[in-house]
Amino acid sequence: MELGLIIGLSVIVGLVALTILSGILAIESGEMMHAVFFLGVLLVIIGELYILLGAEFVGVVQILVYAGGVTVLMLFTLLFIPRTKERLEKPFMRIPSLITVILLLSIILMSIGYVSPRAAVPEIGYENIVEILRNIAELLVVDYKPLIGIVALVIFIVMIASAYISSVKRE
Amino acid sequence: MLNEAFILIITSVILFILGIYGLSTRRNALKMLISIELLINAAALNIITFAYYFYSLVSLDAQIFVLFIIALAAAEAAIGLSIFLALHRLYGVPDLDVVSKLRETGE
Numbered sequence: 052m053e054l055g056l057i058i059g060l061s062v063i064v065g066l067v068a069l070t071i072l073s074g075i076l077a078i079e080s081g082e083m084m085h086a087v088f089f090l091g092v093l094l095v096i097i098g099e100l101y102i103l104l105g106a107e108f109v110g111v112v113q114i115l116v117y118a119g120g121v122t123v124l125m126l127f128t129l130l131f132i133p134r135t136k137e138r139l140e141k142p143f144m145r146i147p148s149l150i151t152v153i154l155l156l157s158i159i160l161m162s163i164g165y166v167s168p169r170a171a172v173p174e175i176g177y178e179n180i181v182e183i184l185r186n187i188a189e190l191l192v193v194d195y196k197p198l199i200g201i202v203a204l205v206i207f208i209v210m211i212a213s214a215y216i217s218s219v220k221r222e
Numbered sequence: 223m224l225n226e227a228f229i230l231i232i233t234s235v236i237l238f239i240l241g242i243y244g245l246s247t248r249r250n251a252l253k254m255l256i257s258i259e260l261l262i263n264a265a266a267l268n269i270i271t272f273a274y275y276f277y278s279l280v281s282l283d284a285q286i287f288v289l290f291i292i293a294l295a296a297a298e299a300a301i302g303l304s305i306f307l308a309l310h311r312l313y314g315v316p317d318l319d320v321v322s323k324l325r326e327t328g329e
Contacts, residue, residue: 063226067233074237077256078244090256097263100230101288104274109285109292116292121259121299125252128303132310148246156239187282195286202293209297213304219312 063103070096083129091122108184227275230267237264251306251316255299262295 070093077089095118101110191199237260244257266288273284310316 060226063229067229070233071236071240074240074260077260078240078248078253083250083252086253086256090259093260094263097267100267101270104230104270106270106274106285106288109270109288112289112292116296117263121296124299124303125255128307129252131307132316148243151246152239152243155242156235183282187285190282190286191289195290198290202290205294206297209301213300216301216304216308219308 063100066096066100066103070100084126087122087125087129090125091118094118094122107180108187227271230271234264234268234271237261237267249317249319251302251309251318254318255302255306258302259295259299262291262298266291 073089073093073096077086077093080086080089095114098110098113098118101107101113241257241260241264244260245254248254248257269284269288269291277284306316309318309321313320
């Protein structure tokens with residue numbers, strides 16, 4: 052195996068290990084602020100994976116919108132409420148869930164074992180990125196125009212609903 | 223067998239199952255929201271991985287779908303956080319098992 056391939060594989064394995072570790076910490080961390088921080092770490096690493104996979108525009112949007120916007124929104128929401136520790140579930144609720152998850156994981160991993168991914172990776176140079184971005188813009192404006200309208204409508208409704216729900220007061 | 227596509231598909235599977243585990247064991251609204259974000263990101267990572275390794279990148283539909291997923295996930299996070307704030311204001315704790323407004327009283 053060539054040195055470049057080994058380095059590339061090591062980078063991906065390292066990023067993947069960090070992703071899984073931060074995902075576990077985001078779920079299992081008792082302190083809410085730490086959980087949101089680890090979620091931000093996970094979102095940034097997934098954005099880097101997108102960039103490594105040739106989806107540069109999606110990776111940048113992921114880091115800007117998701118890791119920037121959503122994580123900061125969660126942090127500000129946490130600042131609005133008094134600091135409380137998470138009330139943990141009773142242990143008998145967690146053990147069946149853990150067993151179910153392990154069974155599900157083993158079934159999915161066994162089924163993946165029968166799929167052999169062929170690495171038909173296209174060569175992407177930096178001169179092609181501009182072309183890809185132009186194609187994305189054309190697709191968004193021409194082919195996916197109705198879908199963009201629907202998404203804009205959904206986001207508008209979400210804004211109104213968020214303002215209404217936030218104004219609910221105790222009776 | 224150990225190539226990048228296999229590793230990334232397994233990663234998205236593990237993220238998805240972590241999300242399901244968090245959704246089924248946690249009652250805190252913010253933790254459930256974080257679990258839903260994990261589910262959405264696992265699906266998006268799966269889409270990008272399959273588009274990169276199994277199909278040509280000339281059709282950019284996968285990237286556009288992931289862009290839509292990101293936009294809708296941001297909207298979902300906004301409305302989920304406002305529900306989280308409303309829960310905390312009404313009940314004092316942001317746990318979903320204290321919400322009983324829609325539940326029948328059993329009379």
